[in-house]
Amino acid sequence: MFISPQSAFAHATSTSYLILQLPEGDGPVELRWDLAVQDIAWTVFIDADYDGSVTWQEVQNAKAAIGSAMLAQISVQRGGAPCALSVHDFALARRDELNFVSVALTAECPQRGPAVVSGPLFMSDDASQRVLLSAVRGKLQFTGVLSAVEPSWTEPEQASAWGSFVRFIGEGIWHVLIGYDHVAFVLLLLLPSVMRPVDGKWHGATGFSQVTRDVVTIITAFTVAHSITLALAVTGTVKLPIRPIEVAIAASIAVAGAVNLVPRLSKLRLPLAFGFGFVHGFGFANALSEIDSGGSSLLPLLGGFNIGVEIAQLGIVAVVLPLIYSMRATRWYAGAVLPLGSCALGMAGVVWLIQRV
Amino acid sequence: MRGPAGLLALLAVAAATGVAAAADRFVPTDSGFVVANVRQAQPDERLRDLLLAWRANPATAESVALASAYIERARSLREPAFFGRAEAVLAPLASKLDANGSLRRLYAEVLQYRHDFAGAENLLDALLRESPHDPDARLLRASVRLVRGEFAGARADCAQLAVGAGNGATLGFACLAEALAGEGSLDRALSLLNSSPAQHADADSPARAYLLATRAELRERSGDLNGAIVDYCEALKLVPRDDSIRAALADALTARGDAGDARDLLAIDKPSLALLVRSAALSEGARRQELSARAASWLALEVARGDKPHLREAAMFALANGDAAGALAAASRNFGIQKELADVRVLARAARAADDAPALSSLQSWLRETGYRDSVTEGILAMSQRS
Numbered sequence: 001m002f003i004s005p006q007s008a009f010a011h012a013t014s015t016s017y018l019i020l021q022l023p024e025g026d027g028p029v030e031l032r033w034d035l036a037v038q039d040i041a042w043t044v045f046i047d048a049d050y051d052g053s054v055t056w057q058e059v060q061n062a063k064a065a066i067g068s069a070m071l072a073q074i075s076v077q078r079g080g081a082p083c084a085l086s087v088h089d090f091a092l093a094r095r096d097e098l099n100f101v102s103v104a105l106t107a108e109c110p111q112r113g114p115a116v117v118s119g120p121l122f123m124s125d126d127a128s129q130r131v132l133l134s135a136v137r138g139k140l141q142f143t144g145v146l147s148a149v150e151p152s153w154t155e156p157e158q159a160s161a162w163g164s165f166v167r168f169i170g171e172g173i174w175h176v177l178i179g180y181d182h183v184a185f186v187l188l189l190l191l192p193s194v195m196r197p198v199d200g201k202w203h204g205a206t207g208f209s210q211v212t213r214d215v216v217t218i219i220t221a222f223t224v225a226h227s228i229t230l231a232l233a234v235t236g237t238v239k240l241p242i243r244p245i246e247v248a249i250a251a252s253i254a255v256a257g258a259v260n261l262v263p264r265l266s267k268l269r270l271p272l273a274f275g276f277g278f279v280h281g282f283g284f285a286n287a288l289s290e291i292d293s294g295g296s297s298l299l300p301l302l303g304g305f306n307i308g309v310e311i312a313q314l315g316i317v318a319v320v321l322p323l324i325y326s327m328r329a330t331r332w333y334a335g336a337v338l339p340l341g342s343c344a345l346g347m348a349g350v351v352w353l354i355q356r357v
Numbered sequence: 358m359r360g361p362a363g364l365l366a367l368l369a370v371a372a373a374t375g376v377a378a379a380a381d382r383f384v385p386t387d388s389g390f391v392v393a394n395v396r397q398a399q400p401d402e403r404l405r406d407l408l409l410a411w412r413a414n415p416a417t418a419e420s421v422a423l424a425s426a427y428i429e430r431a432r433s434l435r436e437p438a439f440f441g442r443a444e445a446v447l448a449p450l451a452s453k454l455d456a457n458g459s460l461r462r463l464y465a466e467v468l469q470y471r472h473d474f475a476g477a478e479n480l481l482d483a484l485l486r487e488s489p490h491d492p493d494a495r496l497l498r499a500s501v502r503l504v505r506g507e508f509a510g511a512r513a514d515c516a517q518l519a520v521g522a523g524n525g526a527t528l529g530f531a532c533l534a535e536a537l538a539g540e541g542s543l544d545r546a547l548s549l550l551n552s553s554p555a556q557h558a559d560a561d562s563p564a565r566a567y568l569l570a571t572r573a574e575l576r577e578r579s580g581d582l583n584g585a586i587v588d589y590c591e592a593l594k595l596v597p598r599d600d601s602i603r604a605a606l607a608d609a610l611t612a613r614g615d616a617g618d619a620r621d622l623l624a625i626d627k628p629s630l631a632l633l634v635r636s637a638a639l640s641e642g643a644r645r646q647e648l649s650a651r652a653a654s655w656l657a658l659e660v661a662r663g664d665k666p667h668l669r670e671a672a673m674f675a676l677a678n679g680d681a682a683g684a685l686a687a688a689s690r691n692f693g694i695q696k697e698l699a700d701v702r703v704l705a706r707a708a709r710a711a712d713d714a715p716a717l718s719s720l721q722s723w724l725r726e727t728g729y730r731d732s733v734t735e736g737i738l739a740m741s742q743r744s
Contacts, residue, residue: 053393
């Protein structure tokens with residue numbers, strides 16, 4: 001359609017950059033605000049000789065006016081009290097093939113507490129204006145986008161170790177419950193656990209405590225393995241690309257499904273759970289990397305997530321095991337539920353494998 | 358355990374981590390160092406008068422006058438900030454029930470620019486219910502409907518415009534042909550455009566350019582690449598600053614094997630993203646790296662700003678850089694929003710590159726159901742079926 005407005009133009013202007021250095025305790029907030037000259041030119045008259053070009057001399061001549069205009073456009077608070085802002089330095093910064101005026105400011109704040117940055121920020125006359133904010137507090141980094149709709153940013157409070165731990169237990173549980181491939185693998189480990197191979201055929205196991213012990217052994221092997229790789233991946237000790245991991249997870253489901261069909265191979269279930277546990281751990285790490293850590297430190301995050309995963313796994317065991325134990329002696333469990341269930345889940349693994357290759 | 362893959366995810370990561378980060382500061386040693394050219398960006402005398410009048414009285418008439426001036430400048434100077442300024446003027450009034458028709462039409466233009474096609478169409482639907490004889494609103498709705506692939510609705514709007522007079526009739530005529538071609542009547546649409554070129558001789562340059570570019574696109578879709586290139590060239594002579602026609606001509610030249618000519622055509626000052634992405638794909642060595650870095654930075658900035666990303670260009674860029682999965686993800690999302698020729702083709706190419714049978718089959722179904730014909734897309738699908 002050749003009469004539509006052409007929208008693919010650059011937004012290099014209409015974007016300013018605010019970089020904050022936040023104190024961990026007392027102390028001023030240091031700011032650096034990079035603004036395109038083209039955007040300031042609507043508020044401050046800089047091109048004194050009307051020649052269409054703004055020189056560094058003209059910027060220097062207009063310093064006072066630019067500084068006042070910027071101070072009128074931004075406010076900083078800490079702990080609910082306004083901070084006193086002052087301009088102390090002018091320079092230029094090159095961004096997206098344009099020179100931005102880069103102004104350093106200091107905010108002296110009477111109180112401690114989370115910093116809040118707000119103000120018109122030159123957005124009231126241009127709805128497409130955005131402020132891209134990046135902030136550093138100690139080792140933590142935060143980013144934000146301010147617009148006319150959301151013209152304010154609040155510094156996230158330091159997450160407590162206990163709060164992070166509890167939050168990531170929830171994340172671990174949630175991840176297992178929505179990760180259908182992980183649930184499929186756990187179910188494939190469970191289905192034959194109530195049976196014993198005798199002369200190449202499945203027979204119902206006797207003794208719930210013995211069955212439970214076997215299940216706990218297998219699930220623990222799986223847990224130990226995936227906890228190791230999760231820790232290695234999250235700490236950056238080992239880095240693997242996502243795609244082969246996703247493929248290997250799908251393959252683990254297909255293999256586990258096939259193993260369940262051959263009673264003589266039931267001895268492989270423990271090494272299988274342990275071996276594929278390593279692969280699933282990398283999958284958990286990918287999932288964990290997509291969750292905003294909210295600035296929490298590694299130990300409660302990792303510990304919480306792992307415990308959450310275990311709770312969800314044990315939840316599945318608690319629901320499924322009594323059910324299949326009660327059905328184990330029936331002819332149709334050995335003849336239908338176990339083989340057909342394993343086939344269906346294994347085939348799902350094959351389909352995921354094809355999709356992910 | 359499935360994470361987002363491909364270009365958009367990478368851009369999101371780049372945007373979150375890199376775009377907002379600090380660029381090196383410097384202090385020029387020469388006081389005559391030119392910091393910026395503000396000739397186009399700052400308000401001229403007429404705009405200043407309109408701005409002062411609006412600030413003194415931000416009522417409908419003043420808002421419409423100022424927003425019209427902003428939109429005209431956004432187009433002529435290819436400067437998006439003016440659309441943002443127009444939106445800031447129009448938004449407070451546009452949501453009011455008694456908002457003036459001109460004001461709402463201008464606001465719909467801004468929404469269309471922002472790729473909020475649904476919002477623009479809703480606004481225009483309401484406007485046309487109240488004022489069914491508003492040709493500007495009807496033309497705008499036709500263009501929105503064509504972009505979204507709502508060909509039957511577009512045809513109804515275009516037919517009403519085509520029976521009028523002047524530029525509106527020429528635009529309506531071209532848009533009618535485009536809608537017919539979208540509905541599966543490519544030959545009929547072409548014969549419509551070939552039958553009466555003389556009656557549009559008095560139309561202004563943009564209207565005649567639209568007519569020629571539409572015929573070029575239909576010729577291209579029917580397989581007449583040389584005829585299409587002649588029409589695109591004529592159209593571009595009439596509106597040399599039109600990036601859509603320039604991009605379409607570059608695509609046609611590339612398809613004919615004249616990549617060098619296409620590259621020269623794309624080498625203009627301040628290229629749009631559509632031109633930049635094509636330019637990068639056609640370049641080699643250091644030039645390709647430089648253009649690709651600019652395109653990547655542009656796409657990352659859109660993500661960082663939270664704008665609606667240019668998915669068509671993101672798909673083209675990913676495809677040119679060998680990221681078939683990323684290209685298909687972007688092209689598929691894009692196809693849910695807009696269905697112009699370039700959108701259809703990039704989806705076909707991405708699905709073929711990713712060897713994604715469901716995506717290819719879904720596109721095949723869409724072609725069958727709508728009757729949409731394009732020789733290039735059909736060729737890609739046929740090749741996929743053979744391999």
